Amino acid sequence: MTAITEPEAELLAHFEHTIDRDQRLEPRDWLPEGYRRTMIRQIAQHAHSEIIGMQPEGNWITRAPSLRRKAILLAKVQDEAGHGLYLYSAAETLGADRADLTDRLINGRQKYSSIFNYPTLTFADVGVIGWLVDGAAICNQVPLCRSSYGPYARAMIRICKEESFHQRQGFELLMTMMRGTQGQRDMVQDATNRWWWPSLMMFGPPDAESPNTEQSMAWKVKRHTNDELRQRFVDMSVPQAEVLGVTLPDPKLSWNADREHYDFGAIDWDEFQNVLRGNGPCNTQRVAQRRKASEDGAWVREAAAAHARKKAQGDE
Amino acid sequence: MSEIKHDWPLYEVFVRGKRGLNHVHVGSLHAADDEMALHHARDLYTRRNEGVSIWVVRASDIAASSPDEKDPFFAPSGDKVYRHPTFYEIPDNVPHM
Numbered sequence: 001m002t003a004i005t006e007p008e009a010e011l012l013a014h015f016e017h018t019i020d021r022d023q024r025l026e027p028r029d030w031l032p033e034g035y036r037r038t039m040i041r042q043i044a045q046h047a048h049s050e051i052i053g054m055q056p057e058g059n060w061i062t063r064a065p066s067l068r069r070k071a072i073l074l075a076k077v078q079d080e081a082g083h084g085l086y087l088y089s090a091a092e093t094l095g096a097d098r099a100d101l102t103d104r105l106i107n108g109r110q111k112y113s114s115i116f117n118y119p120t121l122t123f124a125d126v127g128v129i130g131w132l133v134d135g136a137a138i139c140n141q142v143p144l145c146r147s148s149y150g151p152y153a154r155a156m157i158r159i160c161k162e163e164s165f166h167q168r169q170g171f172e173l174l175m176t177m178m179r180g181t182q183g184q185r186d187m188v189q190d191a192t193n194r195w196w197w198p199s200l201m202m203f204g205p206p207d208a209e210s211p212n213t214e215q216s217m218a219w220k221v222k223r224h225t226n227d228e229l230r231q232r233f234v235d236m237s238v239p240q241a242e243v244l245g246v247t248l249p250d251p252k253l254s255w256n257a258d259r260e261h262y263d264f265g266a267i268d269w270d271e272f273q274n275v276l277r278g279n280g281p282c283n284t285q286r287v288a289q290r291r292k293a294s295e296d297g298a299w300v301r302e303a304a305a306a307h308a309r310k311k312a313q314g315d316e
Numbered sequence: 317m318s319e320i321k322h323d324w325p326l327y328e329v330f331v332r333g334k335r336g337l338n339h340v341h342v343g344s345l346h347a348a349d350d351e352m353a354l355h356h357a358r359d360l361y362t363r364r365n366e367g368v369s370i371w372v373v374r375a376s377d378i379a380a381s382s383p384d385e386k387d388p389f390f391a392p393s394g395d396k397v398y399r400h401p402t403f404y405e406i407p408d409n410v411p412h413m
Contacts, residue, residue: 028382075363089344090343154343155343158342301324301348302323304324304349307349308348308352
């Protein structure tokens with residue numbers, strides 16, 4: 001269809017009307033440039049997080065303690081790759097180019113979740129990542145299934161279905177370790193201590209310092225504020241920690257009967273900003289490894305393209 | 317790397333969840349040719365038995381209307397209320413209709 005030129009005000013009114021009625025925006029709809037830019041940035045950052053997120057756990061595939069754990073971990077890391085690809089696919093419906101997004105990631109021009117810049121020191125980290133990091137991701141992602149951009153919302157539905165396996169395998173792994181030796185229980189506690197605060201940071205800066213939140217809520221890209229989701233995650237995690245038998249490393253954590261929520265201590269936002277700026281324990285390594293994978297795979301991509309061209313010529 | 321960027325075309329992927337259902341669009345991927353697109357689609361979109369059949373179509377081969385409901389493309393069906401059963405008034409005492 002040839003686009004009918006309408007004054008921008010009318011297009012904008014239609015866009016806003018679609019959002020007001022809680023309908024989804026689809027790839028061929030007219031979108032304001034700001035909305036398109038915001039969505040590409042958010043989806044790309046999310047996709048990059050899934051792809052980089054393969055590394056911390058992938059680190060343990062060869063050293064998983066049993067064939068069962070190895071098969072589970074392989075399937076989980078493969079899922080993360082899949083999630084990244086669903087999301088790149090959604091970003092492309094907005095006019096972004098997948099190879100260009102990867103270039104931006106490995107050149108440091110686009111970010112990924114700062115959580116993946118922490119190292120996985122023991123096998124208990126695999127369990128705690130499933131429990132806390134994937135648990136936090138689920139808190140973030142479930143509301144995104146109703147995001148106003150259709151392809152993103154649909155990708156999130158697929159992803160959320162698969163995340164549930166990720167969280168449960170992590171928790172089951174930790175329960176198994178907690179039934180083991182004192183050394184294994186100590187490993188679980190140590191991993192919990194290291195991952196708890198970075199998991200809380202996954203929800204982003206506090207609402208007062210999150211400049212994009214208001215616009216994203218108005219566009220129904222985001223359905224809850226960072227602090228709301230963080231509180232929900234804390235409230236979910238405390239009883240889980242009790243069942244597991246670990247202590248969450250926050251002396252200020254306590255039930256507040258008035259608020260009917262758990263109070264918790266102050267988050268070290270300087271650490272968050274520092275990791276975001278590239279100074280976390282593994283930032284350099286993560287990006288270098290992604291760059292290497294891209295460069296090492298280049299000949300495969302070229303060979304497959306050459307083969308396809310040759311075959312197409314032969315067919316003619 | 318950048319010079320081969322567009323060498324793998326974009327494919328749209330459609331999966332039939334089970335016998336008796338339509339193929340449904342699930343997303344897209346890049347592949348060098350049709351066969352690779354099918355293999356990648358299987359690996360990416362049916363890791364948990366989500367499908368019994370896959371179609372892949374080069375995105376550039378799809379002709380599409382705009383889904384915008386204001387699109388005049390769909391106007392011809394807008395004024396034909398008599399195509400709907402509720403257009404016809406039937407007394408309450410007529411059974412089985």
